[in-house]
Amino acid sequence: MAVALVAASIVLFLLALKLYRRLRYRLPPGPRPWPVVGNLYDIAPVRFRCFAEWARTYGPIMSVWFGSTLNVVVSNSELAKEVLKDKDQQLADRHRSRSAAKFSRDGKDLIWADYGPHYVKVRKVCTLELFSPKRLEALRPIREDEVTAMVESIFRDCAEPGKSVVVKSYLAAVAFNNITRLAFGKRFVNSEGVMDEQGLEFKAIVANGLKLGASLAMAEHIPWLRWMFPLEEEAFAKHGARRDRLTKSIMDEHTAARSRAGGAAQQHFVDALLTLREQYDLSDDTIIGLLWDMITAGMDTTAISVEWAMAELVRHPRVQAKAQEELDRVVGSDRVMTESDFPALPYLQCVAKEALRLHPPTPLMLPHKAAADVKVGGYDVPRGSNLHVNVWAVARDPVVWKDPLEFRPERFLEEDVDMKGHDFRLLPFGAGRRVCPGAQLGINLVQSMLGHLLHHFNWTPPEGVKPEDIDMSENPGLVTFMRTPLQAVPTPRLPAHLYKRVAADV
Numbered sequence: 001m002a003v004a005l006v007a008a009s010i011v012l013f014l015l016a017l018k019l020y021r022r023l024r025y026r027l028p029p030g031p032r033p034w035p036v037v038g039n040l041y042d043i044a045p046v047r048f049r050c051f052a053e054w055a056r057t058y059g060p061i062m063s064v065w066f067g068s069t070l071n072v073v074v075s076n077s078e079l080a081k082e083v084l085k086d087k088d089q090q091l092a093d094r095h096r097s098r099s100a101a102k103f104s105r106d107g108k109d110l111i112w113a114d115y116g117p118h119y120v121k122v123r124k125v126c127t128l129e130l131f132s133p134k135r136l137e138a139l140r141p142i143r144e145d146e147v148t149a150m151v152e153s154i155f156r157d158c159a160e161p162g163k164s165v166v167v168k169s170y171l172a173a174v175a176f177n178n179i180t181r182l183a184f185g186k187r188f189v190n191s192e193g194v195m196d197e198q199g200l201e202f203k204a205i206v207a208n209g210l211k212l213g214a215s216l217a218m219a220e221h222i223p224w225l226r227w228m229f230p231l232e233e234e235a236f237a238k239h240g241a242r243r244d245r246l247t248k249s250i251m252d253e254h255t256a257a258r259s260r261a262g263g264a265a266q267q268h269f270v271d272a273l274l275t276l277r278e279q280y281d282l283s284d285d286t287i288i289g290l291l292w293d294m295i296t297a298g299m300d301t302t303a304i305s306v307e308w309a310m311a312e313l314v315r316h317p318r319v320q321a322k323a324q325e326e327l328d329r330v331v332g333s334d335r336v337m338t339e340s341d342f343p344a345l346p347y348l349q350c351v352a353k354e355a356l357r358l359h360p361p362t363p364l365m366l367p368h369k370a371a372a373d374v375k376v377g378g379y380d381v382p383r384g385s386n387l388h389v390n391v392w393a394v395a396r397d398p399v400v401w402k403d404p405l406e407f408r409p410e411r412f413l414e415e416d417v418d419m420k421g422h423d424f425r426l427l428p429f430g431a432g433r434r435v436c437p438g439a440q441l442g443i444n445l446v447q448s449m450l451g452h453l454l455h456h457f458n459w460t461p462p463e464g465v466k467p468e469d470i471d472m473s474e475n476p477g478l479v480t481f482m483r484t485p486l487q488a489v490p491t492p493r494l495p496a497h498l499y500k501r502v503a504a505d506v
C-alpha cells in the first residue's frame with residue numbers, strides 16, 4: 001500500500017512538473033520524452049548523427065531530455081551564431097557531471113569552470129601566456145621533433161614493401177609525446193619506445209580516470225537513481241591524490257631546475273604557470289587542473305583529426321597527389337617540411353580544413369549550460385538547461401555548403417572560410433567566450449603531421465581493399481575516433497637520409 005502511494009505521488013509530481021513547464025516555458029520541439037528517463041534510451045550511440053536525423057523531423061532547434069535535464073540541440077549556422085555569439089555570455093556555463101566535478105575540484109580548472117571571475121582570470125592566463133604566439137613559436141622545436149620521430153618510426157616499420165600499418169598508433173604517439181612535453185616538459189618515452197616510471201604512472205592515472213568516470217554515467221541524469229550508483233568517494237579521493245602527487249613531483253623538479261638556472265624559466269606550461277602563480281593568484285588546484293585540462297583536451301583531438309584526414313586522402317588519390325605536388329614544388333626533395341613552409345602550402349592548409357569540416361573531432365563541442373532563462377530561435381531555454389551545437393551537422397548543411405558531403409579541399413581556395421570561430425558555418429573549435437584556446441596549436445600540429453605524412457610517403461589501401469570500402473563510420477563518444485582504425489600502406493618517396501628524427505632538447 002505504502003509503495004503504491006509513493007509511486008502514485010511520484011507520478012503526480014512528474015505530471016505536475018510537466019504541466020508547469022509547459023505553461024511557463026515555450027520549449028523547442030523534440031521527440032516525446034518517456035517518464036523518468038526522458039529520451040535517454042532513444043538516443044543512438046553515435047549521438048551527433050542521431051541528433052542530425054531528429055533535426056530533420058523537429059527542426060534546427062530541439063529539446064532532448066536526458067532524464068530530467070533539458071538539453072537543447074541546435075543544428076544550423078544561424079542558431080549556432082545566436083548561441084555562441086549573440087547570447088554567448090548567458091550560455092557559457094558548463095554542466096559538471098559528478099565525476100567532472102570531482103576531477104576539477106568543482107571547476108577550479110578551465111574546462112569545467114562556470115563563466116565567472118575565476119573563468120575570466122584563468123582564460124586570460126591561457127590566452128596571454130600559455131597559448132601566446134611567442135610561446136607557440138618557442139615550443140615549435142618540440143612539435144618538429146615529434147613529427148620527424150613519427151616519420152622515422154613509420155619508415156622503420158614499412159621496410160617490407162606492401163605492408164600496411166595502423167595509422168592511429170603513430171599519430172597517438174606524436175600527440176602523447178607532444179602534449180606531455182609541452183605541458184610537463186617531459187618525454188616519458190625514450191628513443192627505443194620504452195616508457196619511464198613517471199610515464200607509466202601518468203598512463204595509469206589517465207586510464208583510472210576514464211574508468212571512474214564511466215562508472216557513474218548510468219545515473220548521471222536520473223538524480224533519484226543515484227543511490228544505486230553512489231559516488232565512490234574513496235576511489236575519487238585516491239585518484240585525486242595520485243594525480244596531485246605525480247604533478248607536484250614534476251612541478252618540484254621544474255622549480256629546482258629553475259633555481260639551478262638562476263631563475264630562468266623554460267617555456268613549458270608547468271614553468272609558465274609556476275612563475276605566474278603570484279601575479280594571477282593561482283592555487284595548486286588550478287595549476288594542476290589546467291595542466292590536466294591540456295592533456296585531456298589536446299591529446300586525442302589532434303590525432304583523431306589527422307586519422308580522418310588520412311582516411312579521406314587514401315580514398316581520394318587525386319587530392320593526395322595534388323597535396324604532394326605542392327609539397328614537392330615548395331619543399332623539394334632535399335629537406336623536410338617545417339612549420340615555416342605553411343604560408344607557401346595553401347592546398348595543404350585546405351586539406352586540413354576540409355577534414356576538420358567533415359570530421360570535427362568533437363562534433364557536439366563541449367556542452368554549454370544556461371546561466372539564466374534565455375530565448376534562442378524564439379523558444380525558451382530555461383536556466384540550467386544544457387546546450388549542444390551540432391557542429392558536425394552545421395558543417396554538412398546543404399543550405400550553406402555546396403556538395404557538402406564531398407571531400408573537396410578546393411572549396412576553400414575558392415572561398416576562404418575561417419575555422420577559428422568567426423564563421424558560423426565551420427566551427428570545429430567552437431566560437432565565442434569558450435572557443436578552444438588551443439586552436440592554433442591544434443591547427444599547426446594537424447598540418448604538420450599531414451604535411452610530413454604526405455611529403456614522405458604515398459598512402460594506399462591495404463591489398464585487396466578498395467578506397468571506397470574504407471569504413472568511414474564513427475565510434476560513439478564525446479570525441480569521435482574512426483570506428484575501424486585506418487590501415488594503409490606507406491611507400492617512401494624521398495631520399496633515405498630524410499627519414500631521421502630531428503631531436504630537439506627543449
Ligand code: HEM
Binds near residue numbers: 360431438443
Ligand atoms: C584539432 C584539434 C582540436 C579541436 C578540434 C578542438 C576543439 C575544441 C572544442 C570544440 C572545444 C569546446 C568549445 C566550447 O565549449 O565552446 C574545445 C575546448 C578546449 N580545448 Fe580544444 N580542440 C583541439 C585542440 C586542443 C589543444 C591542442 C588544446 C591544448 C593543448 C586544447 C585545449 C582546449 C581547452 C583547455 C578547452 C576548454 C576551453 C573552455 O572551456 O573554455 N584543444 N576544443
